[in-house]
Amino acid sequence: MASTNDLKNGLVLNLDGQLWSVVEFQHVKPGKGGAFVRTKLKNVLSGKVVDKTFNAGTKVETASVDKRGMTYSYAEGDDFVFLDSETFDLVTVPGSTVGDAKNYLLDNAEVTVALHEGTPLYLELPVSIEIVISQTDPGLQGDRSTGGTKPATLETGAEIQVPLFVSSGEKIKVDTRDGRYLGRVSS
Numbered sequence: 066m067a068s069t070n071d072l073k074n075g076l077v078l079n080l081d082g083q084l085w086s087v088v089e090f091q092h093v094k095p096g097k098g099g100a101f102v103r104t105k106l107k108n109v110l111s112g113k114v115v116d117k118t119f120n121a122g123t124k125v126e127t128a129s130v131d132k133r134g135m136t137y138s139y140a141e142g143d144d145f146v147f148l149d150s151e152t153f154d155l156v157t158v159p160g161s162t163v164g165d166a167k168n169y170l171l172d173n174a175e176v177t178v179a180l181h182e183g184t185p186l187y188l189e190l191p192v193s194i195e196i197v198i199s200q201t202d203p204g205l206q207g208d209r210s211t212g213g214t215k216p217a218t219l220e221t222g223a224e225i226q227v228p229l230f231v232s233s234g235e236k237i238k239v240d241t242r243d244g245r246y247l248g249r250v251s252s
Contacts, residue, residue: 067127069102069119077109077181079128080117084109084181092121109179109186110162130179130186137174145170147178158185168223169194169241190241195250196220197236201227214246 067076076087085106094100100121107114109130119125135147135156143160145167158178160167166188170176177189201217214226217233225239227246238247 066124069121069123069125072102072104072125077128077130078106079126080106084128084130084186085115088114094121109181128181130181132177132179132189135176135178137170137172137176139172140167147176150175156180156185158188162186163188166190166241168219168221168244169196169239170221171196192242193238193240193247195236195238198227198231198233201231201233203232 070092072087072090074087074089078085078087086109088105088107090102090104092100092102102119102121102123104117104119105114106117134150136150138146138148138155140146141157145158145160145163147156147158148154149156156178162185163170166176169190171194174194175191179186179189197220198217199220202215213229215229216224217227217231218224219239223244225244225246227237231237231246231249236250238250239245240247
């Protein structure tokens with residue numbers, strides 16, 4: 066148990082049997098009445114964001130979330146198997162928990178897996194990755210200087226938009242948060 070005075074960003078709360086991560090919080094002391102804490106909470110499993118207000122000093126139940134460095138090993142049906150870097154145990158994470166992160170999971174990729182009582186909650190990928198374009202249409206002559214984009218399929222099967230001058234087989238840098246092209250990687 067913790068008090069609302071102990072809240073900080075990233076803290077995971079157990080409210081009504083659901084896990085909520087504190088995205089932001091603000092202590093408010095109005096001129097009249099008691100102080101309170103205004104928070105923005107994100108549901109750890111569904112990603113839903115809600116605003117919630119607590120009276121100052123109210124006790125809230127915290128949840129222990131263990132973040133571990135793991136290495137992606139392989140996919141097994143809809144599930145993904147990771148190797149725990151500390152214990153060398155294989156941890157199976159359901160595809161629903163992995164979500165869109167599967168678009169950027171390369172073999173032997175280092176990720177952080179958040180666990181609560183042994184249950185995987187979510188994955189944290191590096192902010193950017195280097196990945197090879199498996200297929201894209203060639204750019205037309207004269208299109209080199211324009212700001213246009215074209216679809217490209219990555220080696221993981223994900224599709225993103227890239228500039229017209231990028232070709233198949235090139236290694237590029239991609240933002241894992243929104244799938245944005247960040248640039249070419251020189252060999």
